[in-house]
Amino acid sequence: MALSESEVIMALVRELALQSELIARTADEWQLRSANASLLQSAARERLQAALVQAGHAVRLRIELGETVDTPARRLAAAAAERQRQADATMTQDPFVQAMLRDFGGKIVPGSIKPI
Incomplete structure (x- = not known):
């Protein structure tokens, strides 16, 4: 992931790194x-x-x-899903948001909440 984040690898090579699982490793060989x-x-x-x-x-x-x-891409997706779940929970549990929904008959548009 460090190679991907530093943009040392890009395009197809980046996808290969992100979508591969390290299954064995020796001092001179990595098996993906x-x-x-x-x-x-x-x-x-x-x-x-x-x-x-x-x-x-x-x-x-x-x-x-x-x-x-277990691939880096799956880990990134799981982390993004958790951030989204937390953002949704934060908004729906906020007293101000609850008051706005109740007092003005508002609704939260699905997909409109984005994690920061």
Whole structure:
């Protein structure tokens, strides 16, 4: 995720990193699994491997196609969903908002609450 946030990797390489799960790791090799076959291009793997070397991880990548459970993309989605849930709860529990809804017959438009 640090490579993605620093924009060292972009486009297809970024998606490969975000949608892959680290399933095994040795001192010189990392084995990843991705559920998305279109991301498994050798050029993307090579560019991700080069970015990892630049970041201080001199490893060889081995990537396989398969079902994933824990990927950076899933973690990011879960964190975003939790922030949205908290924002919704904050708005609906706010006494001022409750008074406005009650006194003026207002309603909260679904999807209009955005987390900060």
